[in-house]
Each structure stands twice: as structure tokens, then as C-alpha cells.
Amino acid sequence: MNIRHINEQVIYDAVYEAIKHITYHPDPAVEPLLRDALDNECDELRQDVLCSLINNIELSPDSSTPLCQDTGTLVVFAKIGNRCVIDGKPLETIINYALRMASSDLYLRASIVRDPLFNRTNTSDNSPSIVHTRIVEGSKIILKIAQKGGGAENMSNLRMMLPTCNRQDIIDFILETVVEAGAKACPPLVLGIGIGGNYEQCALLAKEALLSPIGTRSSNSDYAQLEQDILMQVNNTGVGAQGMGGNLTALDVHILHAPCHIASLPVAVNIQCHAHRHIELEI
Numbered sequence: 001m002n003i004r005h006i007n008e009q010v011i012y013d014a015v016y017e018a019i020k021h022i023t024y025h026p027d028p029a030v031e032p033l034l035r036d037a038l039d040n041e042c043d044e045l046r047q048d049v050l051c052s053l054i055n056n057i058e059l060s061p062d063s064s065t066p067l068c069q070d071t072g073t074l075v076v077f078a079k080i081g082n083r084c085v086i087d088g089k090p091l092e093t094i095i096n097y098a099l100r101m102a103s104s105d106l107y108l109r110a111s112i113v114r115d116p117l118f119n120r121t122n123t124s125d126n127s128p129s130i131v132h133t134r135i136v137e138g139s140k141i142i143l144k145i146a147q148k149g150g151g152a153e154n155m156s157n158l159r160m161m162l163p164t165c166n167r168q169d170i171i172d173f174i175l176e177t178v179v180e181a182g183a184k185a186c187p188p189l190v191l192g193i194g195i196g197g198n199y200e201q202c203a204l205l206a207k208e209a210l211l212s213p214i215g216t217r218s219s220n221s222d223y224a225q226l227e228q229d230i231l232m233q234v235n236n237t238g239v240g241a242q243g244m245g246g247n248l249t250a251l252d253v254h255i256l257h258a259p260c261h262i263a264s265l266p267v268a269v270n271i272q273c274h275a276h277r278h279i280e281l282e283i
Helices: 008-024 030-039 044-063 091-105 150-154 167-185 199-209 221-235
Strands: 004-007 073-081 084-087 130-136 141-148 157-161 189-197 250-260 265-272 277-282
Touching (some): 004 008, 008 091, 008 141, 008 277, 030 044, 073 091, 091 130, 141 150, 150 167, 150 265, 157 167, 167 221, 167 265, 189 199, 189 221, 199 250, 199 265
Parallel strands (some): 004 084, 073 130, 189 250
Antiparallel strands (some): 073 141, 189 265
């Protein structure tokens, strides 16, 4: 079995550049969807909101100003090949060092506190990141990296539903979550949905589902149809961009699912705002 060695500097450089890129660029499908919505919008106030979102995307890289003042929590899903060895520090240490350096060099707002309750002093460098690691077959490292803002994250939800619930019950729970979030999650949204697993896996599925490129569908036809049905019904709620009404409440919906216990049906909704900042790296 051939073992591949990867120097820590290679990982550091890739993560640093990834953070720099997503600080100024959302998912590439966001802007075209906003422009389509603008072309079909007659209300002057809603037009103004959509124009502001589009202008923000255009100005961010040119002015080296982050897409959003909330540069978020750095979330990384890492798949490490079982035939690869990192020469140097552990992966999480490398990621956090890249995060600290990027936050300093790019003048990112410091958004992380040391303790959630008793010592809410700021770490001043946006670390630590949240890293989820899996060992997989192969000799590569694949990193899905996202900046996750606090406003949308706060409006996310999880419910341990009854196994007798049907697909519309799940849709109704998601609609309830979106309507309750209103403008607080900065729509138009991307929705990551986790179905199955258990309490903690369900939430992880929802988070990782967010990182699917906009416009892609589940490989399972039943879930692909469910994604489309949820997207249609969410956009029929009338919440609209920045809560101003209209037909664009969500840009897309992605579902990941897993086997679960016979007594359970966990469903999680992870909400992302229109500043949908994520990237996938292969090292």
C-alpha cells in the first residue's frame, strides 16, 4: 500500500487561500439567482433590496471588504485518506493557524468568545474553528470549508419527530422554522436539511448539506423531489429577500439522510444566509 506524505505548509497555504476566497465570494450560483429575481420583481422596495445584495457581491472583492461584517465561525468537514500522512502538526492545528493568520491579514471581525457562558471574552483571532474529521479510503485530503454567520445559525432548528410523521409533516416543520426566522436570518436563504441518524448526526447532516453547490440535487430521486417541493413551498411563504416579501425566500434546499432507529425520525434545519460562503478543496 503506497503512503502519500503531505507537508503541513501545503495544507496551510490551501486553507489560507480558501478563507481569503470565501471572505469575498459567495457560492457562484447566488448572484445569477438574485439577478433572475430582480428581473421578475416589480415592487420598487424589493428591487432596491435585491440590487443592494447584488452590489455587495460585486463590490466585496474589488474593495477587499468581506461580504458580511459577520465573518462567522469557520466550519470544516475534512475527509482524510487512509493512505495519507500529514508531515507536521495535526490537521486541526494547521487549520486554526491559517484561520488566525487570515483573520489578521484580512482584518476580519473577531467573532468567537472563549466560553459560551462564564467567560465571554473574545479570542480576538476567530479561532478555534469547528472541524469534523472522517477517515476514508484513499490518499487525498478533501476539505469543505465554510464561514457560518451567527444570525442564520441562531435561527436553525432540530426536532425529534415521530416515526409516524409523513413528508408533509417534515415540510411543515421546515416552513415553520423559515417563517419564524423571518428577516433575522438574512434571506434569501440556503437550507441544509438533515433527516435520520440520531440527535447529533442529524444536525451534522444538515450542516454538511449546506455545503452542496447551489443547483445540485440529491442522488436519491425521492429526496431530490422533496428538495424541490420544500424549495417551492418555502418560496410561497412570501417572506422574501431580507423579509421584504416576494417570491425569493430560499435560493436552494439540500438534504442529506441516514438510517435511524425504529422509534425515531430526527429532522434538522440548518439555515444559511444569502452570503453563502463555502468552498471545497482537494489536497
